[in-house]
Amino acid sequence: MSWLSGYRRLSPRYERNSRNYLAFLGPAAVLCCYKRLGRLTA
Secondary structure (H helix, E strand, C coil): CHHHHHCCCHHHHHHHCHHHHHHHHHHHHHHHHHHHHHHHHC
16 A cells, blocks of 8 residues: 555645545555556456
């Protein structure tokens, strides 16, 4: 889960409001898994 925090766009938002950070963390995880699945099946 810590590698998802490596997104540069998410880090500043966490400092302002943790609720925004958590709201974007879920879609970021889905996007990363979707991309990885695409590479494994192709």
